Amino acid sequence: MIDLHAHTTASDGSDTPTELVGNAVAAGLHTLAITDHDTTGGWQEAGAAVGRLDVPFTLIRGTEFSCIYDDGDERISLHLLGYLFDPEAESLKAERARLRESRLGRGEAIVDALVAAGYPISWQQVIDIAGGGAVGRPHIGQALVQAGVVDSVTDAFAHLLSSSSPYYVPKLEMPVELAIELIRQAGGVPVIAHPWARRRGRVLDEAALRSLVEPGLLGIEVDHLDHAPDDRARLTELAEELGLLSTGSSDYHGTRKKVGLGSDTTSPESLERLLGLATGIDLIHSPATG
Structure with missing residues (x-):
């Protein structure tokens, strides 16, 4: 099984990177992406944990970026997954630092x-x-x-932490077009995360999703807990129509969300296509991986 979206204590998950790798193996996964919010802070520990495994396993390093879509008429917060980008690419590195500081404040x-x-x-x-x-x-x-x-x-x-709460403070977000561009420049693969998670608030319509192809969007996270069956079906059609890859994942946060690793997964064909598009960094394989 392949799960391309999981969080650790490097952002808002409850598992350490080492625990995440161990739990992924226990869940029957053979490929996992670590995608903490606006940080690569868990990459090194997760990679070391994979290096100690005695079973076949592959780690994909990624990040979930806080973004904004703004067409002049409305602003919609969204998340963009970036896979296998070079973490030392200066422009993207600076944006990650800016977003992390904003999250703290x-x-x-x-x-x-x-x-x-x-x-x-x-x-x-x-x-x-x-x-x-x-x-x-x-x-x-x-x-x-x-x-x-x-x-x-x-x-x-x-209640207290919702966007309608009097205590809510908006977060700094990167224009999604810029995020796509910087991920591509760093050799990574940008995939929009749970674009029709309607229970979270306003979502991109089809025209907005289409508009992100020109800046370089390469994929859509189709299979996700927050997507209704009809939306999954339509997103699958859209991805095919637009020439984008389709992914599926759990968006695992450990005990902080009631969803298990591998609850939604990515097909081997989509993974192979994703890997063929990446030029930033390599996969990390366990010693037992053939």
Whole structure:
């Protein structure tokens, strides 16, 4: 099985990179992509963990970038997966640093607003929960759970951390066209993540998706927990029509989301096509991989 979207403690997942690799093997995966938000911070540890495996396994290094689509009439937040790009490419490296700094400042601003409203959490508590990873709203949600304010992180997102909450602070996002361009320049493969995850808010319409082909979009994440069956079918058709590859993945976050590794997967044919488009960095194989 091939799962091309998973998170670790380097961003907002609950598994360390080492634990993620071990859990992927236990779930029956033979190929996994590590795709933390706006960072490559988990790559080295995950690669070392793969190097210790005694079973065939392949690691694909990637990142999920925070992006914005703006056509002059509306602005839509979205995520873009970048696979196998050169992490030392200067322009993309600078953007990752800018986004990470923004996530930190945004997290502190949300916590400050909650504290001012009387909620018994602290910024230091959130930093400790993040454990050195890029701070995100799930870490604030966990702090609220620890304080007994909500029963779960899901509850926190439904109310105190939602985009309609008075405590919400927008995040800095890279124009999606620029993100696509920089990933391609760095030898990577840009794939739009869960584009029709409608429960998360506004999504790109078909015209907007089509418009991203010209800047260099190469794929669509079709099979995802947040996509309804009809949307999966239409996205499959769109990908074929536009000459884009189709992927599937779990968007695994460990205990912070109720979804398991391999819940949605990518076909070997799509993976082979993705690998043929990448020129940035190599795969990492376990010693037992033939």
